Amino acid sequence: MPSRDAALEIRTLAQDAVPIRVRASGPWTFRGMKEHHTEIVRTLAELQKQAPERIAWDLTDVGEIDDAGAVRLMHALRGARDVKVAPAHRDLLEQVARGLAVPQERERVDPLAGVVRVGEAAQDAGIHLRDGVTLLGQLALDASALARRPAELPLREFSAGIYRFGVTALPVTMLVGFLVGIVLTYLSALQLKRYGADLLVINIVGIGVLRELGPMLASIISAGRSGSALTAQLGVMRVTEEVEALSVMGISVTSRLVLPRVLALAVALPLVAFCTDMAALAGAMLISKYTLGIMPGAFLQALPEAVKVVNFWIGIGKSSAFGFAVAFIACHYGLRVLPNTDSLALGVTRSVVASITAVIILDAIFAILLKDIG
Amino acid sequence: MSADADQYVIEIERLVNAVGGVILHRDVNLRVRRDEVLSLVGGSGSGKSQLLRVILGLKRPKAGKVLVFGVSWDDPSQKRVRDARRRMGMLFQNGALYSALSVYDNIAFPLRERGGLSEEDIRGIVNGKLAQVELEPRHGSLLPANLSGGMVKRVSLARALALSPDLLILDEPTAGLDPDRSESFVRLIQHLREEHRFAVLMVTHDLDTLHELTDRVAVLHDQHIIACDSLDVVRAMKHRFLQNFFGGERARRALENGRSDSMESRA
Numbered sequence: 001m002p003s004r005d006a007a008l009e010i011r012t013l014a015q016d017a018v019p020i021r022v023r024a025s026g027p028w029t030f031r032g033m034k035e036h037h038t039e040i041v042r043t044l045a046e047l048q049k050q051a052p053e054r055i056a057w058d059l060t061d062v063g064e065i066d067d068a069g070a071v072r073l074m075h076a077l078r079g080a081r082d083v084k085v086a087p088a089h090r091d092l093l094e095q096v097a098r099g100l101a102v103p104q105e106r107e108r109v110d111p112l113a114g115v116v117r118v119g120e121a122a123q124d125a126g127i128h129l130r131d132g133v134t135l136l137g138q139l140a141l142d143a144s145a146l147a148r149r150p151a152e153l154p155l156r157e158f159s160a161g162i163y164r165f166g167v168t169a170l171p172v173t174m175l176v177g178f179l180v181g182i183v184l185t186y187l188s189a190l191q192l193k194r195y196g197a198d199l200l201v202i203n204i205v206g207i208g209v210l211r212e213l214g215p216m217l218a219s220i221i222s223a224g225r226s227g228s229a230l231t232a233q234l235g236v237m238r239v240t241e242e243v244e245a246l247s248v249m250g251i252s253v254t255s256r257l258v259l260p261r262v263l264a265l266a267v268a269l270p271l272v273a274f275c276t277d278m279a280a281l282a283g284a285m286l287i288s289k290y291t292l293g294i295m296p297g298a299f300l301q302a303l304p305e306a307v308k309v310v311n312f313w314i315g316i317g318k319s320s321a322f323g324f325a326v327a328f329i330a331c332h333y334g335l336r337v338l339p340n341t342d343s344l345a346l347g348v349t350r351s352v353v354a355s356i357t358a359v360i361i362l363d364a365i366f367a368i369l370l371k372d373i374g
Numbered sequence: 375m376s377a378d379a380d381q382y383v384i385e386i387e388r389l390v391n392a393v394g395g396v397i398l399h400r401d402v403n404l405r406v407r408r409d410e411v412l413s414l415v416g417g418s419g420s421g422k423s424q425l426l427r428v429i430l431g432l433k434r435p436k437a438g439k440v441l442v443f444g445v446s447w448d449d450p451s452q453k454r455v456r457d458a459r460r461r462m463g464m465l466f467q468n469g470a471l472y473s474a475l476s477v478y479d480n481i482a483f484p485l486r487e488r489g490g491l492s493e494e495d496i497r498g499i500v501n502g503k504l505a506q507v508e509l510e511p512r513h514g515s516l517l518p519a520n521l522s523g524g525m526v527k528r529v530s531l532a533r534a535l536a537l538s539p540d541l542l543i544l545d546e547p548t549a550g551l552d553p554d555r556s557e558s559f560v561r562l563i564q565h566l567r568e569e570h571r572f573a574v575l576m577v578t579h580d581l582d583t584l585h586e587l588t589d590r591v592a593v594l595h596d597q598h599i600i601a602c603d604s605l606d607v608v609r610a611m612k613h614r615f616l617q618n619f620f621g622g623e624r625a626r627r628a629l630e631n632g633r634s635d636s637m638e639s640r641a
Contacts, residue, residue: 030460030488030537037490066538066570067499068491074498091569099501100494102511339519340473 025061028069052079161264177276181283206307214277219322231351234334269323389438416594463534469526478514
């Protein structure tokens with residue numbers, strides 16, 4: 001029975017002009033080289049150390065050959081003069097030999113790479129800024145056109161956006177709000193008890209939650225949840241050329257895709273922030289009862305006195321701006337996705353990071369602008 | 375291993391396949407021999423691609439047996455399944471190239487995953503494959519997004535051939551190519567088969583390709599394989615679908631043109 005594995009047979013005739021005679025047989029294929037793979041590779045490596053003119057190769061008994069077998073043999077055959085090959089195998093061996101002869105491109109080390117990278121980053125930031133401003137301008141134009149003809153608002157996308165970015169986000173944001181309310185109240189209560197200023201907890205938690213924490217929590221969760229989804233959705237639409245299809249049909253991408261989403265999040269986020277506020281206050285009320293003995297009725301009665309209602313409206317107004325920023329940034333990154341998976345992943349990551357950063361920067365700006373109010 | 379398993383690369387017996395509760399295939403029997411090119415044809419929506427998915431093991435059939443190289447995709451031995459998978463190459467209709475990898479890395483991917491080859495060996499094989507599909511080493515650094523449709527097909531073919539498969543599955547190999555490119559693609563497959571006698575299972579709508587490349591044609595219609603024989607025999611069958619499919623004016627012209635061309639080239 002013929003051997004099912006590739007084999008190498010070496011005969012040494014010391015007195016001969018070509019003292020080493022190598023005969024290869026069996027299937028030199030991916031599968032055929034399995035059993036004696038290591039042994040063959042080692043033998044071939046040893047043969048490579050010999051001067052090529054000292055070896056005569058006979059490959060006529062090779063049954064089958066594929067790229068794996070050919071590439072192994074070609075390494076050892078480099079420079080060999082006496083090679084017998086079956087005509088059927090000649091093409092493949094030559095093809096692999098040509099493949100091996102292709103010079104490998106070496107990456108050149110650029111001493112100015114660091115400078116180039118900084119320059120590229122600056123250029124990239126400039127392009128982002130330019131495209132961002134363009135998108136913002138286009139949105140403003142679309143919004144003014146819409147104001148003249150309100151019937152043209154893509155109502156279905158808008159309401160779907162409110163449901164998707166608002167209603168479905170409620171469970172997670174309210175749970176987080178509730179827990180944050182508990183933690184904040186508990187830690188404040190521990191400190192305030194020492195000074196006998198128990199009732200101040202309502203001021204601290206009330207202002208903290210309504211003016212800062214509620215909107216911030218809602219926006220940051222939205223940036224992670226809805227912002228990433230928006231970028232991924234628009235990104236995939238770019239990859240599958242759906243965005244281009246819209247443009248070709250003469251439909252404005254910004255008014256059809258961007259505007260309803262931005263408006264939806266700008267409307268939905270204040271509602272989410274409101275529910276987050278309520279959940280956080282509920283958590284605060286609950287924990288005040290157990291740690292400070294403030295009954296929920298007393299808490300609710302003291303709240304409007306401790307916290308001016310303008311703080312609540314500041315919080316709601318801020319969250320609308322945050323919603324706009326998150327959706328705007330998500331759409332901006334989504335529309336820049338290139339048709340490959342890496343670009344999509346990078347776009348989503350950058351969008352989430354940029355929108356969270358933007359929310360925090362906006363919050364700082366609001367804090368300075370509105371410092372005398374409330 | 376039985377003699378049958380050696381003779382056939384794909385065996386499908388009494389296959390029943392459903393998608394979303396709708397039966398697509400009922401009692402389908404099909405065998406692909408180890409040295410033939412078998413084309414699977416059928417009208418749009420006849421379930422050709424779904425049958426291909428079952429053969430590829432991407433979808434589990436409702437009932438029946440599917441063996442590729444004598445191995446069922448449900449085989450308890452992971453090794454047998456893996457070995458069978460490595461013996462087949464697939465050319466997806468849209469190429470299915472990894473968009474984040476360059477052309478070179480796409481072709482090198484199955485070789486690297488398989489292991490046992492040094493980077494230099496892989497370089498030799500990848501550059502060889504590029505030349506085989508009539509591309510140059512400089513194309514290796516391009517990303518799939520920068521390739522034309524024809525180049526995507528060729529790179530995808532090079533990747534499918536990287537592990538020197540015994541079975542090549544082609545899903546609409548010439549769809550989206552101009553007649554010239556599609557002809558050169560057919561010639562390329564013919565040439566590759568001369569070097570290495572792999573079996574080919576091909577889904578196609580292109581009657582020129584069918585005529586030039588195919589040994590046998592399997593026709594999928596109304597949930598069954600209604601015919602599986604050489605193109606001439608299938609065309610001569612008295613079945614309304616077959617007569618419409620192969621007997622329409624365009625089909626007749628394509629098949630006859632193909633025939634006269636090949637006769638001229640022979641002369």
